[in-house]
Structure formats: C-alpha cells, structure tokens
Amino acid sequence: DTGVSQNPRHKITKRGQNVTFRCDPISEHNRLYWYRQTLGQGPEFLTYFQNEAQLEKSRLLSDRFSAERPKGSFSTLEIQRTEQGDSAMYLCASSLWKGSVRDTEAFFGQGTRLTVV
C-alpha cells in the first residue's frame, strides 16, 4: 500500500463549474477526513467519515460542497458552482480507529490543488 492517494493533483476550472475530487485512503483505514488549506494557512477541517457514515461537517462546508464515501472505501468531494474563494489545496487523510484513544495518527495525501478562474 502506497499511502493516501488523491486525484487529480491539480484542477483548474472556470467559475460556476462543478468539480469532483477523489481520495483513496490506506486500505484498512476506516476513518477518512477532508481538509481545506488556503495559502499561508494551516489545514481547516471540513468533514470526516467512519466507514460510509459522515459523522461531522464543519460550518465551512457550505451547501455547494458534498462529500460521500459510498462503500466505506474511497471518498469524493464535490463542489458545485465553484467560486474564486474555493481556490485552495484540498487534503484528504485517513486513520484506523480501533476503539483506542491512542489511535490518533492521520496519514495525509498530497492534496488536490484547485484553481478557480
């Protein structure tokens, strides 16, 4: 297993278009997270899944954003009617939750850089 994989690595789109990103987590990991990182800032939490259930969504995740993890494996993040303010790096991470509070390490993918023009 080569770690968390995100596709595409880069996406340029025109304002108003829809975009979809994919994240493939480490195969045995049951938790998957999406973060957004704008220039000069740390990653901001967007949402996370345990298996196929979406357990939490940030208020940053407007109605234009939707995330799915249909079979508890890969996940997609869709942005509808993109705006220039959506330009950012979108990071995916995964972790293995086995019921122990010591299980705290999330492994990050390389991210998808979105540019809205």
Added chain:
Amino acid sequence: AQSVTQLGSHVSVSEGALVLLRCNYSSSVPPYLFWYVQYPNQGLQLLLKYTSAATLVKGINGFEAEFKKSETSFHLTKPSAHMSDAAEYFCAVSMGGGFKTIFGAGTRLFVKA
C-alpha cells in the same frame, strides 16, 4: 474548544544552529498534540506526536518536542539545522481517538547556508 497558536509565521536559522518552533495550545480535555512538516506542493508528514505518555517526544529527522502542561506549550526543537529542514511546520491538536485535528497557521522555516 481546542485551538493552536504558532508563534512566528517565519523563522530563519543558519545551518547547524538550533531550531526552535513555538506552539501553544488550548484544550478543555487532555490533548493529543502533533507536529507535521509540509514541503512545497506536498501533503503533510507526521514528525512526532504526544499521546500522554512521555512528555519529551522524539520524532523523525532529529526533531523533538516537549509537552509542558503548565505552560500549555509543545515547542519543536532540533539541535542542528540542516538545509533539508527548510519547510512549513504545523502544530496540531486533537481530542484523540481519531477525531478531527485542529491545525495552527504554520511556521515557515528558512535555513541559511
């Protein structure tokens, strides 16, 4: 609520000098604390983590961090900087159990020859 403050958005050191990156946290419950490194156009790589065991945590690439509850700090250090250490460093806090992680704004480390 949890939060992280990284003091200094940019730090510059000479090669071979001590690296000190500062992080203070706020958490209503015993925290789990992390330092991540990010190279340009890359994802985040975990340097080290504190999970309530030893307060002095050793990580990869010669980095270490000390958890000081009384100061609510988790500063990152490295005795001797190398050119390859130039990157962005993020301090982060989590409640543990694989819950969401809250990141600081980051500190960019420059290493001068």
